[in-house]
Amino acid sequence: MTLSSLLEAAITGLVRFETVMQKEKLPRREREKLRQRQEILTAGLTLFSEKGFHNVSMHEIAEEAEFAIGTLYKFFQNKEDLYRALVLEQCSLFAAAFNEALEQGEDEIEKLRNYVRAQYKMFRSHLPFVRLFIAESRGVSYSIKAGLDQELRARYYRLLEKIASVFESGIRNKRFGNIASPYHLAVSLDSTIHAFLLLCLDEPEKHPFPEDPDTILNIFFQGMLNG
Amino acid sequence: MTLSSLLEAAITGLVRFETVMQKEKLPRREREKLRQRQEILTAGLTLFSEKGFHNVSMHEIAEEAEFAIGTLYKFFQNKEDLYRALVLEQCSLFAAAFNEALEQGEDEIEKLRNYVRAQYKMFRSHLPFVRLFIAESRGVSYSIKAGLDQELRARYYRLLEKIASVFESGIRNKRFGNIASPYHLAVSLDSTIHAFLLLCLDEPEKHPFPEDPDTILNIFFQGMLNG
DNA sequence: ACATATTATGACGCTTAGTTCACTTTTAGA
DNA sequence: TCTAAAAGTGAACTAAGCGTCATAATATGT
Numbered sequence: 457m458t459l460s461s462l463l464e465a466a467i468t469g470l471v472r473f474e475t476v477m478q479k480e481k482l483p484r485r486e487r488e489k490l491r492q493r494q495e496i497l498t499a500g501l502t503l504f505s506e507k508g509f510h511n512v513s514m515h516e517i518a519e520e521a522e523f524a525i526g527t528l529y530k531f532f533q534n535k536e537d538l539y540r541a542l543v544l545e546q547c548s549l550f551a552a553a554f555n556e557a558l559e560q561g562e563d564e565i566e567k568l569r570n571y572v573r574a575q576y577k578m579f580r581s582h583l584p585f586v587r588l589f590i591a592e593s594r595g596v597s598y599s600i601k602a603g604l605d606q607e608l609r610a611r612y613y614r615l616l617e618k619i620a621s622v623f624e625s626g627i628r629n630k631r632f633g634n635i636a637s638p639y640h641l642a643v644s645l646d647s648t649i650h651a652f653l654l655l656c657l658d659e660p661e662k663h664p665f666p667e668d669p670d671t672i673l674n675i676f677f678q679g680m681l682n683g
Numbered sequence: 684m685t686l687s688s689l690l691e692a693a694i695t696g697l698v699r700f701e702t703v704m705q706k707e708k709l710p711r712r713e714r715e716k717l718r719q720r721q722e723i724l725t726a727g728l729t730l731f732s733e734k735g736f737h738n739v740s741m742h743e744i745a746e747e748a749e750f751a752i753g754t755l756y757k758f759f760q761n762k763e764d765l766y767r768a769l770v771l772e773q774c775s776l777f778a779a780a781f782n783e784a785l786e787q788g789e790d791e792i793e794k795l796r797n798y799v800r801a802q803y804k805m806f807r808s809h810l811p812f813v814r815l816f817i818a819e820s821r822g823v824s825y826s827i828k829a830g831l832d833q834e835l836r837a838r839y840y841r842l843l844e845k846i847a848s849v850f851e852s853g854i855r856n857k858r859f860g861n862i863a864s865p866y867h868l869a870v871s872l873d874s875t876i877h878a879f880l881l882l883c884l885d886e887p888e889k890h891p892f893p894e895d896p897d898t899i900l901n902i903f904f905q906g907m908l909n910g
Numbered sequence: 911a912c913a914t915a916t917t918a919t920g921a922c923g924c925t926t927a928g929t930t931c932a933c934t935t936t937t938a939g940a
Numbered sequence: 941t942c943t944a945a946a947a948g949t950g951a952a953c954t955a956a957g958c959g960t961c962a963t964a965a966t967a968t969g970t
Contacts, residue, residue: 485937485938485946485947489947510737513926513927513928514927514928514929515927515928518950523948523949524948524949524950525928525929525949525950526929526930526931526948526949526950527947527948527949529928529929529930530947530948534928534929535927535928535929609885633905633906635901635902635905635906636898636901636902640879640898640899640902641902643875643878643879643882644871644875644878644899644902646878647874647875647877647878648870648871648874648875650874651870651871651873651874652867652870655870658836671863671867672867672871674862674863675862675863675867675868675871675903676902676903676906677906678860678862678906679860679862679903679904679905679906712916712967740956740957740958741957741958741959742920742957742958745920750918750919751918751919751920752919752920752958752959753918753919753920753959753960753961754917754918754919755959756958756959756960757917757918761958761959762957762958762959
């Protein structure tokens with residue numbers, strides 16, 4: 457397995473990056489390179505999340521990562537390439553966590569609870585990336601969007617389908633009432649979770665994220681219409 | 684009433700811009716200036732929404748608006764100032780429409796229906812701005828964020844409070860069950876509407892926005908838990 | 911019609927930042 | 941130890957675009 461195919465796999469979301477780094481027995485030099493690459497990405501993440509894509513220069517990233525500018529260009533074709541790699545890698549972590557959560561759990565309700573928990577957990581443990589992503593995953597550059605947004609959007613739709621399939625299965629076996637299309641329910645649940653996380657990001661003490669996932673889920677589980 | 688105070692009012696969202704332009708009897712030259720200003724803003728909106736803040740130059744805006752660059756600087760201190768004015772003006776239109784919607788309607792349910800309808804209506808009639816806002820309201824530049832984001836966030840929180848008050852009143856007079864805090868319900872409803880609109884923006888034929896507002900509202904009105 | 915004030919213009923200066931590449935340093939094998 | 945290849949470096953090149961300001965055009969009042 458070559459370095460580039462490993463990177464490819466990591467980027468595609470098949471393998472977690474850490475796993476790649478630890479498990480595979482690459483020649484020492486290759487492992488070293490991979491670690492350096494990672495350090496550059498980390499520096500980039502830090503800076504991008506603090507100041508935004510357009511307000512961070514390659515010089516800054518180089519300085520933060522303690523490399524010369526030229527070195528960055530040994531790893532990444534250009535600034536966009538670096539950014540793209542960074543975002544895709546992080547997104548893969550998120551995707552893996554969410555997919556896993558939706559597969560764990562006895563019944564549909566438990567799967568959904570796990571999903572809410574996973575969102576919160578990833579959110580908390582990856583704040584810089586969350587900030588970066590929320591801030592400008594969509595607005596960075598229309599040329600980046602072309603390559604990156606498409607891939608990410610496709611992934612997001614896949615995730616929505618997966619959530620929808622949980623609702624669908626719950627409706628099929630009568631655990632849930634058939635109050636709306638599974639897809640609509642998925643969209644609604646997911647956006648609600650995000651909204652709560654966003655508010656929490658803004659002012660954690662004013663809008664704390666509910667510890668109990670049912671605080672959110674009950675909005676969907678219990679109807680509010682009387683009479 | 685001076686020009687600047689009128690602009691101030693328009694920006695603060697107290698008066699619609701068109702109203703300002705038509706009703707008030709300003710000296711001819713002043714009205715002319717206002718129209719020119721508006722033309723520049725429109726040019727800016729078009730370009731920003733197509734290419735994003737950082738990929739549009741002042742030269743381009745000048746060309747699109749058919750003015751010389753220097754002229755833009757007679758109206759706006761700099762590029763950020765222009766952008767800020769643009770966003771605030773558009774946001775005021777949205778705020779006015781949403782607030783009005785939430786005030787019209789016999790009961791709480793009708794108010795919420797009106798709100799959903801208003802969101803869709805504004806969305807459809809202001810697509811360029813929607814695109815711009817979604818794409819990079821947050822990621823433009825951290826210096827803009829400071830001034831603009833704060834103001835807009837405050838407005839958004841006010842809107843959420845207003846939606847929450849509708850839920851609260853509905854719960855108080857027993858029309859709604861007390862299944863979650865009014866604020867949580869507001870957050871959830873609003874984010875759901877946005878999510879639907881967003882999907883619709885991406886692929887209108889695949890994710891059409893539901894004509895009937897109850898398609899969305901029923902997710903909240905009718906609980907889905909059986910047994 | 912003329913003079914003066916106001917407004918519009920766009921070539922140019924200056925800064926910033928992405929990228930390159932000739933050179934230095936390090937590594938690895940003979 | 942020596943040498944060739946690989947990796948690392950950062951000064952310098954280049955491009956882009958913001959904002960200025962001296963000048964031209966236009967409007968206003970006499």
